[in-house]
Amino acid sequence: MATAVAEVKAEKASLGSTLWSWLTTTDHKRIGILYGVTAFVFFLIGGLEALIIRAQLAHSGNDLVSAETFNQLFTMHGTTMIFLAVMPLSAAFFNYIVPLQIGARDVAFPRLNAFSYWVFLFGGLLLNASFLFGAAPDGGWFGYPNLTSKQYSPGLNIDFWVIGLQVLGIASLAAGFNFVVTIINLRAPGMRMMRLPVFTWMTLVTQFLVITAFPVITVALVFLMFDRFFGTTFYSTAAGGDLLLWQHLFWLFGHPEVYILILPAMGIVSEVLPTFSRKPLFGYAVVVYSGLLIGVMGWGVWAHHMFAVGMGPIADSVFSATTMLIAIPTGVKIFNWLATMWGGQVQFRTPMLFALGFIAMFIIGGLSGVMHSSAAADLQQTDTYFVVAHIHYVLFGGAIQGIFAGIYYWWPKITGRLMNEKLGKWHFWLSFIGMNLAFFPMHFIGLLGMPRRIYTYSPELGLDTLNLVSTVGAFLIGISVLIFIYNVWWTRRHGEVAGNDPWRAATLEWTIPSPPPPYNFSVIPEVVSRLPRWSVTQMKAIPEVPPEPIHLPGGSYWPVVTAFGILVMAAGALLHSLWVVLLGGAVLVVGIYAWAFEPFEV
């Protein structure tokens, strides 16, 4: 199965063999691209859902969509953006960039990596297939029972959600273990932990959060699935179950999940800022440790999502205090970023604009976060548009802007061409203005009395104009994304050729050609400092041609077969057909068996 490098290059592929090579690939770079493209398509779907939501809310009493459709749209918008867009867009960078940053030839388990991708794809398709049955999930992305129990949601909608999220959890967990092992074990000689680029560090923290948080939601989902399918009573008050059990489990997962979404973007920003300030990151160790601290403290704040459920003043006070504490390491990061630019030479290239936009918007999102960390004040804010404003400043202004910074930053490394700067600036400014028009008014819409998740509102509230402004902003964001797509299309042919290191950046991935050869590094580099390309002690140059033949893992179709087995099992569960589940289980077992005994050289 091992393929010598020269053969890979010589292959001139037909369409069929190209498809086959992507279907069986175990190359972390190709899997990264698959993650990126797939997640971007889901991002567009989630964005389209958002635009329909905003169109419906453009004025009071609108009847563009029905209540039923609206509830499906906001449920799927949240679920899609969190699980199918932001997480896998980050995963695209984990896959493509992390091995390059640590000087590795691939991830620790290349086939498991492919398996993660295919399970993610199938899970995403399964969730969205619900639209074809007119039964998209409609219980909110948080899926509170007993609204999501069989009694109040008898349809297939919640079944799709419960099953789909469990499938996606498998993908996240497999990837989580893979990257923890990769980062700890596959570092090049000399790449000590405190020499890891901050993006790789934040990836590591994120993956620890994934492998600890996803089991929690899996347990919650299994309980709900058992309640719905087999009549258990975990969330049935009549039988002595407790509705708050779900809320505690869900947010025990849900708050670490917030950091799973934002830490990778913080990592990207920590790479982009030094490069375009021509200065090393200020307080590297402090930035790393505050990231770790955020990850750890993220486990102690979950009940701040539940200040209105009546936990009592002691629990409310404790969770207020822990939530306020988490603002400290977050603030420390922001100050270190500012200090990085202080005294530097700030270049306003597109990646830098998005990184600066991240800081500017994350400050707003962080401060509104402090506002509802106060349990008492939060009684007026929770479940209103004020919180919608907050999460979008953090997740759009934060995570999505960070991801776009990463896309513009690493695009030349991945494709060999620089994206168009002028289009990039249009994209940034339209998106920046659009997001502020869309999300800033939401603070007031919430404080002036509009709850979240309502498909219509009364003209008496006096909120028509503010809602219209917000809708206009949302469509500006839509236009900015179209400009980005045009930029991608334009860059394919006309983008400036990048060379190894168009930004004169410091980290290891810029020492090798763009796009990197299949083996990444012709020889495994010896790392002598944290900023190999900027340090006085130069690292040994990496030859352009490998001095000796490199054996690379070949492709394997067993990961996609195994993943398909899981899809069949999930479909069987939806159909309530034991036979289909068993069939899927058989495919899964055969897949794992064949995979385990496949001759596969790493």
Place this chain on the structure above:
Amino acid sequence: MHFHRVPLVAAIGSISLVLFLVACGGPFPQSALHPTSDFGYALDDLFRTIFWLALGVFVVVESLLVYVIVRYRARPGQPPPPRVHGNTLLEAAWTLAPAVILMFVAVPTIQTVFRTDGSAPEGALEIDVIGHQWWWEYRYPEYGIVTANELHVPRGRPVVLKLTSADVIHSFWAPRIGGKRDAIQRRQNRLAFTADSVGVFMGQCAEFCGESHARMGLRVLVQDSSDFAAWVAAQTAPPVPEDSLTELERRGLEEFREIRDPASNSCIACHAVQGISAGVLGPNLTHVASRGTIAAGMLPNDSANLARWLRDPKAIKPGSKMPAIGLSTDEIEALVAYLRRLR
């Protein structure tokens, strides 16, 4: 830099536009920023404290950001910047600074949390609030009143709401009265407040509770003690005697009483009218005509809207648990006439 000025002005301009709309718009009848009870004031004071602190931090940090990117923007011909890696004193300073500011948030927060935990003073008026998909039931044990959607409370007397739910989780929120609390099956949450001005204050369910979550409105009517006493007297009066009904109203009563097939299509299966029926699934209708609105605050309570509602509830409130039972126009007219007499 020149290129950046235009969009920056646009961004600042759009934020100013929003502030202008808020400052000069309104009235905002469901605003959390215009409290009218001690509970509301406590939350509002706390929010304002935090808001000004946050605004201060916002101005300082964003100004710093703008200063840094303007002052240290790249210019041609500069020598490479010095390689600074960190500064322990600075790190300590900006770790401590937010910690100190947060103390000024944490202390009043905890004080307010304990002050607004729903415990009731002596002599408070206790009201049971029960959330239903998608309407509110209020029970006044002190007076034996059962009503829906419009909560009457006396001005100046402490009130305690004891919240629970008949089905899924709801959240009682009348922003001008104060913050929200969830209404959860088999649990009891409490909200305590003393309203200080007479008026009608709008609110609605704040926890997503299914298809017509958006249509689960409520109103709090704060009344002077004499008006409140009059309301209590009217609500506790026996319903209109049968022999004083007109011919049309009497036919309406017959419709109301009729056992249909299936039985769930009968009015009396779900609705109570004192002395006539004892249904508990829908709102108590004993004094329905005394209410200003129907369908959880959606429509003014008049004959035309009652007729629309009876013809097809789901057309007005999607997913409504009340079925359209195929009444003829005559039957609806009679029922409306009867319901309008239940003052």
